[in-house]
Amino acid sequence: MIRAGIIGLGKMGLSHAAIVSPHPDVEMAAVCDTSSLILDAFKKFSKVNVYSDYIKMIDKEKLDCVVIATPTRFHYPIVKYALNNGIHTFCEKPFSLSTKEGEELLTLANQKFLVTQVGYHNHFIGTFRELKRLLEAEIIGELVHFNGEAYGPVVTKEKGGTWRSDPIEGGGCLFDYASHVINLIQEIIGRPVKAKGTLLKKIYSKQVEDAVYSVLTLDTGLSGVLLVNWSDETYRKMSTSLTLQGKKGKIICDATEIKIYLKEENTNENLGKGWTIKYITDLAIPVNFYLRGEEYSAQIDNFIQCVIERKQTDVNSFEQALYTDKVIELLIADSKN
Amino acid sequence: MDRVLFGDNQFFAVSHLSDEKSREQAIRFKDDATIIRVLDQAMEVGINTFMCTTHDRIANVCDHMRSNPEKYRNFNIFPCMPYAHKYANAVTDLGIIGTIKQYVPGNIFSAFTKGGVAFIRKDFISIMELLIDSEMKMFRGINTPVIFIQNVLVDMILGLKMFEVFKEYDSYIREKYNAEPGYITMNMPALLDTLNSIGIENPIICSSINKIGFRMSGGKDIYEKYLKEKTFRPIAMQVLAAGALRPKEAIEYLGKFPKIESVLFGASSKSHILETKELIEKHLV
Numbered sequence: 001m002i003r004a005g006i007i008g009l010g011k012m013g014l015s016h017a018a019i020v021s022p023h024p025d026v027e028m029a030a031v032c033d034t035s036s037l038i039l040d041a042f043k044k045f046s047k048v049n050v051y052s053d054y055i056k057m058i059d060k061e062k063l064d065c066v067v068i069a070t071p072t073r074f075h076y077p078i079v080k081y082a083l084n085n086g087i088h089t090f091c092e093k094p095f096s097l098s099t100k101e102g103e104e105l106l107t108l109a110n111q112k113f114l115v116t117q118v119g120y121h122n123h124f125i126g127t128f129r130e131l132k133r134l135l136e137a138e139i140i141g142e143l144v145h146f147n148g149e150a151y152g153p154v155v156t157k158e159k160g161g162t163w164r165s166d167p168i169e170g171g172g173c174l175f176d177y178a179s180h181v182i183n184l185i186q187e188i189i190g191r192p193v194k195a196k197g198t199l200l201k202k203i204y205s206k207q208v209e210d211a212v213y214s215v216l217t218l219d220t221g222l223s224g225v226l227l228v229n230w231s232d233e234t235y236r237k238m239s240t241s242l243t244l245q246g247k248k249g250k251i252i253c254d255a256t257e258i259k260i261y262l263k264e265e266n267t268n269e270n271l272g273k274g275w276t277i278k279y280i281t282d283l284a285i286p287v288n289f290y291l292r293g294e295e296y297s298a299q300i301d302n303f304i305q306c307v308i309e310r311k312q313t314d315v316n317s318f319e320q321a322l323y324t325d326k327v328i329e330l331l332i333a334d335s336k337n
Numbered sequence: 338m339d340r341v342l343f344g345d346n347q348f349f350a351v352s353h354l355s356d357e358k359s360r361e362q363a364i365r366f367k368d369d370a371t372i373i374r375v376l377d378q379a380m381e382v383g384i385n386t387f388m389c390t391t392h393d394r395i396a397n398v399c400d401h402m403r404s405n406p407e408k409y410r411n412f413n414i415f416p417c418m419p420y421a422h423k424y425a426n427a428v429t430d431l432g433i434i435g436t437i438k439q440y441v442p443g444n445i446f447s448a449f450t451k452g453g454v455a456f457i458r459k460d461f462i463s464i465m466e467l468l469i470d471s472e473m474k475m476f477r478g479i480n481t482p483v484i485f486i487q488n489v490l491v492d493m494i495l496g497l498k499m500f501e502v503f504k505e506y507d508s509y510i511r512e513k514y515n516a517e518p519g520y521i522t523m524n525m526p527a528l529l530d531t532l533n534s535i536g537i538e539n540p541i542i543c544s545s546i547n548k549i550g551f552r553m554s555g556g557k558d559i560y561e562k563y564l565k566e567k568t569f570r571p572i573a574m575q576v577l578a579a580g581a582l583r584p585k586e587a588i589e590y591l592g593k594f595p596k597i598e599s600v601l602f603g604a605s606s607k608s609h610i611l612e613t614k615e616l617i618e619k620h621l622v
Contacts, residue, residue: 010428010432010433011425011428011433014493014497015493017496017497018492018493018495018496018497019496021496021497021498022495022496022498022527035433035434037433037434038433040461041461041499042497044461044501045461045497045499045500045501045502046497046498046499047498162431162432162435234360234363236349236359236363236422237422237425239356241356254356255356256356257356279579279580279581280579281549281551281578281579281580281581282581284551286550286556287554288554288555289492289496289524289527289554289555290492290523290524290552290554291489291492291493291496291523292489297554
């Protein structure tokens with residue numbers, strides 16, 4: 001059995017705890033948070049050990065792995081402490097607030113040969129996997145443009161007061177919503193190397209941006225647009241999509257479906273001329289325990305399997321997440337120009 | 338429970354298949370009157386139970402029902418709480434304590450002092466009961482014979498192994514509301530085992546049941562085994578697998594499991610409602 005601990009019991013941490021705990025190869029030994037309300041609930045209703053100090057938890061519990069879901073500012077010291085104690089580490093996204101710290105964590109993880117992963121869960125959604133496969137098979141020919149978009153109703157009025165509204169803690173739409181889209185673009189289409197015309201717009205928040213717009217150029221030379229807004233209440237929940245325009249057709253992909261338009265039939269892929277729609281019902285990754293979406297369980301399954309086999313993940317590595325942090329820095333720098 | 342339960346996803350832009358379809362639905366059901374019209378059409382074809390989330394707009398539907406008591410006298414609502422996105426978005430914005438403060442009436446975190454240090458009273462069961470009461474307020478005067486907890490909460494409690502919470506919920510619903518507690522889940526076999534282990538027998542469990550195994554965690558085989566061998570009161574949902582299956586083959590599949598008591602489905606047109614209802618009554622005897 002793999003002994004696991006969870007650090008940070010907010011929305012994502014609770015969700016991770018609920019997925020890690022029923023995993024057949026895992027014993028969830030301990031949880032850690034600074035809220036006494038949450039810890040008392042665990043004390044009263046569950047059998048796990050509770051801590052308000054992650055250092056004590058790591059020192060005492062002899063864990064094989066930890067899941068870190070604290071506000072982003074704390075990722076650096078906690079990941080560092082876990083790695084220095086030989087513990088395999090799953091860290092929520094975004095990875096770090098400064099790429100200097102991120103580089104240091106990546107180097108440390110490599111030196112220690114530890115298994116690491118970051119929570120960009122969209123890569124465990126069947127439709128985005130299928131998009132990546134179809135682009136590798138070049139079904140829409142040479143790419144000419146992309147749109148990467150995400151919209152949702154997180155901040156829809158002028159108040160609120162968690163770390164997500166505080167720029168020092170890693171709040172704001174850029175670190176939260178936009179990081180997902182940047183990471184998808186980077187792993188599925190190509191790595192952004194240049195940002196132009198970046199707008200970080202405040203809508204309801206006073207200290208952080210609620211929307212991010214930018215023109216990105218990728219390492220392949222392809223350019224496209226990033227459009228992200230977390231203050232859009234016309235969406236019931238976060239909705240993320242990628243649109244690719246190629247010389248031989250077009251693909252629009254989100255978490256529920258992938259719409260493919262081809263100018264000519266593709267016999268290898270069994271796709272006819274015109275529109276074809278593939279649905280998540282055929283593409284979802286099967287899981288043993290479901291909470292909020294297959295992707296959340298599938299990413300934990302992948303991490304635990306990597307821990308068992310002592311192998312590095314090819315999806316959502318520290319290196320990939322660090323690259324997303326670098327693009328975030330590019331966007332911030334460009335927005336100040 | 339009636340054989341046929343009418344659902345509400347179509348009213349609130351919930352489509353598991355397409356974001357575009359969600360938006361079309363949001364536009365179509367902008368006015369409460371449109372929701373009420375479709376509900377009336379369901380009643381006209383003989384459906385008498387509406388299973389719905391505790392969405393703010395359901396409160397308006399309830400107001401309408403209370404002002405027409407004769408018409409809706411034999412109509413049941415099965416509330417499903419909470420409307421999860423309301424709380425999920427609030428948690429991102431206000432934090433967990435901020436969210437509880439926003440939605441629980443009164444001052445739940447009454448502070449007290451012990452040895453000069455301020456403590457906050459944390460009576461979790463009272464918080465749960467107050468949250469249930471605040472969600473149930475909109476149904477005052479309406480028949481609610483079964484009251485469900487939504488899958489996101491059921492599966493969270495199940496995953497965290499906080500099984501005692503189910504017990505408290507179960508007895509509160511029976512005692513305070515004189516209703517049968519129900520559970521919606523994406524992990525039916527694991528939930529049934531858990532409920533049995535804490536002494537909850539023959540529970541009402543609503544879960545995905547469909548021919549292609551969509552959202553049937555652990556796989557279709559174990560679901561089929563439980564539907565054949567275990568003692569519980571299953572409600573089938575997502576029977577069309579978000580639209581991947583044609584109604585006829587979907588409902589024929591359910592006919593293999595006589596234990597299924599009810600089928601939950603939603604539709605927006607009278608002809609679709611009637612077609613699905615007739616299929617259910619034909620194949621589930």
